[in-house]
Amino acid sequence: MGLLQLLKSQFLCHLIICYVFLATGLIVNLFQLLTSPLWLVNKQLARKINIRLGYCVSSQLVAVLEWWSGTECTLYTDPQSYPQYGKENAIVVLNHSFEIDFLCGWTFCERCAVLGSSKVLAKKELSYIPIIGWMWYFLEMTFCKRKWEEDRRTVAQSLQNLRDYPEKFWFLLYCEGTRLTPKKPEISMQVAESKGLPKLKYHLLPRTKGFWVTVQNLRGTVAAVYDSTLNFRDNETPTLLGLLYGKKYHADLYVRRIPLESIPEDEAECAAWLHKLYQEKDKFQEQYTQTGRFPGTIKTPPRRPWPLINWIFWTCLFLYLLARVFAQLISSGSILTILASVAFCSAASLGVRWMIGQTEIDRGSSYGNKDVPLNNN
Numbered sequence: 506m507g508l509l510q511l512l513k514s515q516f517l518c519h520l521i522i523c524y525v526f527l528a529t530g531l532i533v534n535l536f537q538l539l540t541s542p543l544w545l546v547n548k549q550l551a552r553k554i555n556i557r558l559g560y561c562v563s564s565q566l567v568a569v570l571e572w573w574s575g576t577e578c579t580l581y582t583d584p585q586s587y588p589q590y591g592k593e594n595a596i597v598v599l600n601h602s603f604e605i606d607f608l609c610g611w612t613f614c615e616r617c618a619v620l621g622s623s624k625v626l627a628k629k630e631l632s633y634i635p636i637i638g639w640m641w642y643f644l645e646m647t648f649c650k651r652k653w654e655e656d657r658r659t660v661a662q663s664l665q666n667l668r669d670y671p672e673k674f675w676f677l678l679y680c681e682g683t684r685l686t687p688k689k690p691e692i693s694m695q696v697a698e699s700k701g702l703p704k705l706k707y708h709l710l711p712r713t714k715g716f717w718v719t720v721q722n723l724r725g726t727v728a729a730v731y732d733s734t735l736n737f738r739d740n741e742t743p744t745l746l747g748l749l750y751g752k753k754y755h756a757d758l759y760v761r762r763i764p765l766e767s768i769p770e771d772e773a774e775c776a777a778w779l780h781k782l783y784q785e786k787d788k789f790q791e792q793y794t795q796t797g798r799f800p801g802t803i804k805t806p807p808r809r810p811w812p813l814i815n816w817i818f819w820t821c822l823f824l825y826l827l828a829r830v831f832a833q834l835i836s837s838g839s840i841l842t843i844l845a846s847v848a849f850c851s852a853a854s855l856g857v858r859w860m861i862g863q864t865e866i867d868r869g870s871s872y873g874n875k876d877v878p879l880n881n882n
Contacts, residue, residue: 513573513751521824522573522749526565529819530636533558537643549671555643556672560621561815562640567615568812570608574748577755578612581801586762590806591617593728594674596719596765599735600708600786601679604744606735609756610677613733616806622674624667626660626715645670651682653714660715664722676727678719680711680779702780707790711783713776720768720775730763732782734789734799759789759799 512518536558543551570576580587599610607625614620622644629648631638641648647663649656667674693709702710720730737743738755747754769775793799 510751519749521820522569524827525816525820525823526562527636528823529565530562530640533562534636534639537640540643549669552645552671556621559640559644560811561819562636563611563620563623564615564812564815565819566608567612567620568816569748570605570612571615571808572813572816574751575753576743576748577753578609578616578805579755579757580613580804580806581757581759581799582804583761584802584804586760587802587804589729589762590731590760591619591673594670594676594723594726595729595731595762596676596678596723596727597731597733598678598680598716598782599733600790601681602707603735603737603742605748607677608745608748609735609758610733612756613758613760613806614675614677615809615812617675618809619673619675622670622672624674624676626676626678626719647676649715656715657718660718661722664719667723668726670726675731676719676723678716680713680716680783681709682712682715703784705783705787707787708783711779713779714772716779717772717775720765721770724765724770727765729765730768732761732763732786734759734786734793736790736793736799738797757793757799759793759801761801 537555540551540554540558543554571578582590597610597613599606603609611620611623614623624644624646625641626647626649627641629650632642632646632648645663645666647660649660664676667676694704697704697710735756735758738757741754743752743754743756769778789799
């Protein structure tokens with residue numbers, strides 16, 4: 506083990522990374538809150554400020570993947586479509602099979618310079634979580650309760666609000682509705698059989714209503730759907746903890762651009778189109794399993810330096826502040842103050858571990874499990 510890898514394996518380094526992320530996030534949340542009055546005066550300026558504030562947080566996670574762990578990202582795509590990535594609004598359809606697939610999606614956004622303005626369809630509960638959830642609220646993410654009658658109106662209104670968004674954005678969508686786990690395919694394929702649909706081997710049955718509402722409300726705003734299929738070499742199953750320990754992975758992402766006008770407007774036809782899309786995605790995964798590569802031409806979008814620069818800036822700032830606080834604690838000699846500081850750090854460490862735990866596959870939602878009805882709406 507080299508010196509650098511030894512350093513990456515140290516718990517103190519992990520604490521520093523997590524503390525910097527937490528501190529940055531809370532400061533960003535505070536600044537986002539302070540922009541609230543600006544929304545009433547200049548909505549577009551408030552949006553642009555929040556895009557850059559959000560980037561300060563999300564790019565730190567991308568920096569952990571790209572610069573700390575050194576994970577490689579290879580893109581397979583059509584050379585004619587490649588120049589348009591980042592130059593147009595798009596809906597990005599991703600498979601949901603890995604603990605860090607969201608982070609790979611963010612990395613794709615970062616390398617195409619749309620990370621700060623990227624959007625997701627997320628469960629409502631996430632909006633209450635400090636840092637990421639609160640940041641997403643000010644970035645106008647679309648939240649849903651997974652109760653269709655309630656979600657249909659609120660999701661449509663949220664999407665309509667993006668029609669005048671001041672910068673290019675990507676809307677990241679996990680049509681499977683939940684992360685793939687060993688327990689969920691069985692019930693999903695039972696639904697497929699009951700509906701006369703081909704069974705999928707590598708994906709859950711897609712949720713068609715949310716996709717249709719997204720497409721319908723973003724017509725005229727979004728130019729294309731980017732069908733994206735992710736896998737990792739050597740059958741690895743990467744984790745966020747693995748990234749913190751500096752483990753290097755190699756992600757392969759297949760992206761094909763589908764013009765939005767080619768997607769049917771009728772709900773039933775759109776649902777059939779999406780089912781066909783996932784049958785094709787299953788074939789791409791089968792090809793990857795057999796050959797170790799996706800179809801298309803290999804492209805490797807270069808890493809941009811901004812996540813690293815942002816990360817170094819916040820790390821240096823908070824290490825300096827921590828050093829000052831530590832020095833004052835030692836000089837004060839107050840046992841009570843020192844114990845309170847230790848208790849605070851311990852609580853923060855537990856909080857960080859809890860947040861990391863939410864990305865773990867076995868801690869995913871029960872949505873789609875055998876004991877939870879899944880009707881594919």
